[in-house]
Amino acid sequence: MKITLDTKSLLLGFLGAGLMFTAISFKNGQDQTGGRYHTEVNANNMVVIVDSETGNYIIAPPVEQTGKTTWIKGEFNKTFSTAVDNKREPK
Template sequence: MKITLDTKSLLLGFLGAGLMFTAISFKNERGPLIGRYRTEVNANNMVVILDTESGDYIIAPALQEGGKATWFKGEFDKTFIAAIDNKR
């Protein structure tokens, strides 16, 4: 069995391989988030404000009706390493 490659088939093969590499190399990722601070409020009215650059955060546990907020500060890395809950 004799296999021959002509220039048209060779060029088509290289273009197909290049297209496959290009399609695989694209990343489906979002751009950088705008803003340094992220705020989350859950269903129990607990508030968490996170500084995305330093990892510092403050937490306000759920408020009672007409109550005053008590804020707790912490650093994400230290809290994660110590495995402690900062909501005293």
Template sequence: MKIEIDIKSMLIGFLGAALLVSVISFRGAEEQKAGKFQAVVSEKAVVILDTETGAYIIAPEIRDFGQVQWVKGDFYKTYQVGRDNKKGDGK
């Protein structure tokens, strides 16, 4: 049994496979949901924020051999009692 594939059939197969891969691979930006937790890491501190509840934890500094002092808080409560620190407001 001898199988022959002509150029036209091979080209249609490759184009069909490329179309299938591109449809599966690329998603619109509206389909991607932001994660529940957002983290910011710097040389001196780590902040992890729960974007759904506003709860956060901060590691203000990393101490000897990786020991961390975590500070818990709630963004919304902190925001309510916080003071506006804009420059030039005269207060």
């Protein structure tokens, strides 16, 4: 059996392979992790919401017996530079 490759078949094969590689490596233009606000909930139902642009955050500790959520506000750079834990803002 004699196999011959002509230019048309070779070009069509390379074009098909290139199209397959392009289709397989195509990624969605929108990054899945790239939002401004990031939310994390741990096993104790504590919620942390961080603004990745400004460094501000709010923390909701687990709900106490009263059923009320007390939010604690903070700024990451200020907390990090002073090395002082968050304190609830006076009302």
